[in-house]
Amino acid sequence: MTAIPGSAAAVTGAASGIGRALALELSARGCDLALADRDEAGLQAVAAEIAKKTDKAAQRKVTVHRVDVSEPGQIQDFATAATAAHPGLNIVINNAGVALLGGFSEIDQAQMDWLFNINFWGVVHATRAFLPHLGKQPAAHIVNLSSIFGIIAPPGQAAYSAAKFAVRGFSESLRHELAMANSSVRLSVVHPGGVSTSIVRNSRTGVGVTDNARRAQSIDRFDAVARTTPAAAALRIIEGIEKNQPRILIGGDARFMDLLQRFRPGTYWAVLAKRIEKMTAQAGK
Numbered sequence: 001m002t003a004i005p006g007s008a009a010a011v012t013g014a015a016s017g018i019g020r021a022l023a024l025e026l027s028a029r030g031c032d033l034a035l036a037d038r039d040e041a042g043l044q045a046v047a048a049e050i051a052k053k054t055d056k057a058a059q060r061k062v063t064v065h066r067v068d069v070s071e072p073g074q075i076q077d078f079a080t081a082a083t084a085a086h087p088g089l090n091i092v093i094n095n096a097g098v099a100l101l102g103g104f105s106e107i108d109q110a111q112m113d114w115l116f117n118i119n120f121w122g123v124v125h126a127t128r129a130f131l132p133h134l135g136k137q138p139a140a141h142i143v144n145l146s147s148i149f150g151i152i153a154p155p156g157q158a159a160y161s162a163a164k165f166a167v168r169g170f171s172e173s174l175r176h177e178l179a180m181a182n183s184s185v186r187l188s189v190v191h192p193g194g195v196s197t198s199i200v201r202n203s204r205t206g207v208g209v210t211d212n213a214r215r216a217q218s219i220d221r222f223d224a225v226a227r228t229t230p231a232a233a234a235l236r237i238i239e240g241i242e243k244n245q246p247r248i249l250i251g252g253d254a255r256f257m258d259l260l261q262r263f264r265p266g267t268y269w270a271v272l273a274k275r276i277e278k279m280t281a282q283a284g285k
Contacts, residue, residue: 001139001242001243001244002090002091002139002140002141002186002241002242002244003139003242004026004029004030004031004238004241004242005029005030005031006030006031006088007030007031007032007088007090007091008031008032008033008034008061008086008088008089008090008091009022009026009031009032009033009034009089009090009091009092009093010033010034010035010036010078010079010082010086010089010091010092010093010126010130011023011026011033011034011035011036011093011095012036012037012067012069012093012094012095012096012122012126013036013037013069013095013096013097014033014035014036014037014043014046014095015035015037015038015039015041015042015043015045015046016037016039016042016197016198017195017197017198017199017230018095018145018192018195018197018230018233018234018237019035019037019093019095019096020042020046020230021229021230021231021233021234022093022095022234022237022238023035023046023050023062024046024049024050024053024231024234025231025234025235025238026234026238027050027053027054027060027062028053028054029238030060031060031091032060032061032062032086032088032089033050033060033061033062033063034063034065034078034081034082034085034086034089035047035062035063035064035065036064036065036066036067036069036078036082036096037066037067037096038066038067038068040064040066043064043065043066044064046064047062047064050062061085061086063081063082063085063086065078065081065082069096069118069122069125069126070114070117070118070121070122072121072125075122075125075126075129076125076129078126078129079126079129079130079133082130083130083133088137089130089133089134089137090134090137090138090139090140090141091140091141091142091143091241092126092127092130092134092141092142092143093143093145093237094122094123094126094127094142094143094144094145095143095145096118096122097118097119097145097147097199098114098115098118098119098199098202098203098204099115099160099199099200099202099203099204100112100114100115100159100160100203100204100205100206101156101200101203101204101205101206101209101214101215101218102156102205102206102207102208102209103155103156103158103206103208104158104159105208106206106207106208106209107158107159107206107207107208108206108207108208111159111204111206111207112159114204115159115160115163116159116162116163116166119160119163119164119167120163120166120167120170123144123145123167123170123171124170127142127144127170127174130142131185134184134185135183135184135185137184137185138184139184139186140184140185140186141185141186141187141188141241141244142171142174142185142186142187142188143187143188143189143190143237143240143241143248144167144170144171144187144188144189144190145167145190145192146164146165146167146168146171146189146190146191147160147161147164147191147192148191148192148193148249148251148253148254148257148258149161149164149165150164150165150167150168150189150191151168151191151254151257151258151261152257152260152261152268152269152272153165154269154272155269167189168189168191171187171188171189172189172246174187175187175189175246186244187246188237188240188241188244188245188246188247188248189246189247189248190237190240190248190250191247191248191249191250191254191258192228192233192250192251192254193225193228193249193250193251193252193253193254193255193257194222194225194226194227194228194251194253195226195228195229195230195233195250195251196223196226196227196228196229196230197226197230200218200219200222201219203215203218221276224276225253225276227251227252227253228250228251228253232250233250233251236248236250237250257272260272
């Protein structure tokens, strides 16, 4: 078990969405923070919000770091700065991620590399950068954000699903290695379902996508199924940290899809496509 009060956590992608919600909730529970994102203004806004909501007597130490997680050197610099500012840092949450709209034939290799450098290699490089420090702590925890698309793989998500499946495989293997070594470091992999963040609105579009209406349609479909708030997702992740849960599913939709692919591993998409179509139609009424 990793106790939140008195801990210090590094959170990537902390300027918005789940990362922002985690920063707010962790600080409210007595955790110091090293917050990372490419969005410097967003980071400053989150830090100011934390300061505003926290009583001065219970003020937590919060540092902000501009980091592009696709750049290994910046990740290493972040780890060095974060552990220097927070010597007791014992939680790392690899949350930063991006999305890419388009089927496999509509995205080029450079776009796939861009997504992998953030969604997969960013997780790997941050884990490598922080792990030596975490291993020296009495109790430590790594949280890697995969997705429900690291459990199922819808059409049009070849790059995203591949990266999120890779995060899952990397995380599960490393967790077993840490356990075999009797390490003090625990590891959880998170599979959110639909969480109402701006990831789809901020997604890039494949070079072969020429129909602008598809982007609007994708946003509408996501809005129809994304029923979990970032705050609720943050609470679920923190519960998973406290209980040392190896797999953290977020949302009833994620739990349903996880079960469905267990029962119909090769044919789950036929069921899900009808379900999503129905939900989208209901939302449009």
